[in-house]
Amino acid sequence: xxxxxxxxxxxxxxxxxxxxxxxxxxxxxxxxxxxxxxxxxxxxxxxxxxxxxxxxxxxxxxxxxxxxxxxxxxxxxxxxxxxxxxxxxxxxxxxxxxxx
Numbered sequence: 001x002x003x004x005x006x007x008x009x010x011x012x013x014x015x016x017x018x019x020x021x022x023x024x025x026x027x028x029x030x031x032x033x034x035x036x037x038x039x040x041x042x043x044x045x046x047x048x049x050x051x052x053x054x055x056x057x058x059x060x061x062x063x064x065x066x067x068x069x070x071x072x073x074x075x076x077x078x079x080x081x082x083x084x085x086x087x088x089x090x091x092x093x094x095x096x097x098x099x100x
Contacts, residue, residue, distance in 0.1 A: 035083070038082055039079055039082050039083075042078045042081075042082060043071075043075050046074050047061070047063070047071060050070070052067045052070060052071060060093070061075070072090045072092075075088075075090050
């Protein structure tokens with residue numbers, strides 16, 4: 001498993017033309033990306049265990065309209081659990097319709 005030190009060492013030896021931030025610099029961007037990834041994986045696994053088919057799309061999930069309320073609840077519950085109780089919101093950006 002990579003730690004801050006091993007990640008920095010691997011990157012600096014593999015990509016010598018890249019200037020890395022100092023070892024004391026904040027890595028908050030990477031930490032937030034990891035948190036987002038952990039949340040999405042937990043959402044996918046929970047939905048799978050409940051028999052709900054969802055597809056990941058970057059930082060979102062695509063699901064049929066019928067379980068959308070359940071998926072939204074899973075997303076909010078998972079976010080709350082993995083962020084220590086922070087509140088969040090879910091946006092339903094668009095809806096697909098079946099063309100017959």
